Amino acid sequence: MELLFNIVLIVFFAISYVYVGATMPKSSDLELGAEQWPQLLITALIILLFVNIYNIYKNTPAEKRHFKSITGISIPAITKSKLFWGIVIIFAYAFALEPFGFILATIVMFAFYAVLTGQKKPSVVALNALLITIGIYFVFQRGLGIMLPRGLGFLRDIALFLESL
């Protein structure tokens, strides 16, 4: 998997090298141009990534030098891991903030993540999700004047009502 990560990085940086060269104006001989600095960095990066791939190859015992760890990736196994669902919850939360607003999105995210990380008592989950969300909302929104996402539709009306309290 580490090998795959390095290869992905090499491909991304190679594309970036070409892209920056094609989209920035060609610099004159009297300056270090806008495209040259990133290209310099990318060149060094690609060389070091190849060195790293060599190091991975060198440090892997001969009997383990195969691509089974890449080709044998099991999607069902990934979807069973807590890490995968943790990432899903965090991204879903980031997406949900705008339409559902801070309060609803946070209560739901809190409940899911707390259960994911081992909280088994529904009452503890519900109480903490509610109290911590409301507590943080009032500290930041009211105490520090930081506007948090209101949500859309009736959720926005509720948020406006809470702000007016």
Place this chain on the structure above:
Amino acid sequence: MLELLISGFQIVLAPVTFAFIVAGTVLGVIFGAMPGVSASMAVALALPFAYGMEPLIAIAFLTAVYCASITGGGITAILFKIPGTPSNAPTTFDGFPMAQRGEAGRALGISLVTSAIGGIVAAIAMFLLSPQLAAAAIKFGPAELFAVSFLGLSVLTALDSDNVVKTMIAGLIGLFLATIGMDPLLAMPRLTFGSQILLSGIEMIPLMIGMFAITEVLKQTHKPSKLENTGSGDKVKTKLMGFKEGWAMKGVITRSAILGTLVGILPGAGATIASFLAYTTEVKLSKTPEIYGTGAPEGIAASETANNAATGGAMVPMLALGIPGGNAAAIMMSALVLKGVQVGPLLIKTQPQYLSSVFASMMVTNVIMVIISIWIAKVFSKILKVPYSILGTTIIVLATVGSFALKGNTNDVMLMAIAGVFGFILNKYKFSSAALILGLVLGPMIEANLRRAVQLENGSLMNVISPSGHPITTVLLVLCGAMLLFPIVSKLFAKKTA
């Protein structure tokens, strides 16, 4: 100088500022003492509180959080063998054995007092050194400023000497990410791939919050770490170190304070390197090295003095040169820049109140954190009973608020989430996140100064680094080269002699 000192204390002792320093200290000690919350993460999580504050109050508040979090980390290191922050790891070597043999209170007392001494010594050093360094830096041109910023990268290879190539890759990725957005000289979009969101570049604060807070929560979700309790945690009574005991360790404390401050000043090297270095130095210098690791008070004193001294040291390059001395300093610097404060050599000349208020807040924090820590150590066994399912999830919410509040848009929350996952991958494959952050923070300074310097020399890079034209640049770059190569060469040398 005296006027500056008085103005600093006037700012810090004003009721509102003082209240925020006390709040920052409480927050810092609690965050620092929580396993899995590093000092950088503590500062990152405290950022949203600082958004609504005046810049001077914000820096005093964040300084309090930073200093107190390092001290707070010693509590769990002693009671549970879990360093609250990585820089408290050497404290576990002797702190936990002392707690096991029923001396938890004494160990905590030594940890708190030596932390305060380290912090105060470093604050004084910062106050005296920063203006001198800034005065010298004002005379610098782009070539010299490029070399000074590049010096910040020279510690890359030392950040993780076992993974030099990976650390350099991470540093270069940071430098690369810093090139995304508007070109600093041409004001044209660069590497944005047509995205409007990327026009303003990669926002540092959500990225740092993601890499420190979200990555850690994901790590805990993947493989939760368990606490090892001494059994004494429920009824800890801190016994402050007396004068006699302190005097007996005067050599250890003095050496560790100086070493910690010096390491802290080095851009990139932070409290973790300082505490390990101080601990190993004391083991080497000791006539009875065998007692270290079995519950020696000197071990706690060395580690805690040095890691707190590094906090003050890290402020020197930040205030004098605009180069952060570590991750937490980088976050603080980003917060100041966000508030329109131009950190760098001119800051101390034009707005000296920043230096004096940082100094005064460090002095005040280091005194009040001893009192606050005693109280927190008493109740901490109860706080630690909060399960990670609640603590970790609360961290996600605070991190989200911190990222969102920056500009009031959810793109930054998305960036935080991406940075969190990327940070997890980097961590899994032993690439250094700290190196990436260092590259990202120093990148704009290095590039802008190098390009200006080359322009001034009519396109000749050789003239920029030549000893005849820019002797300071040459000396600094040679120093950078030596510092970059030292860990590699010393390792090769050690291999050959073995």
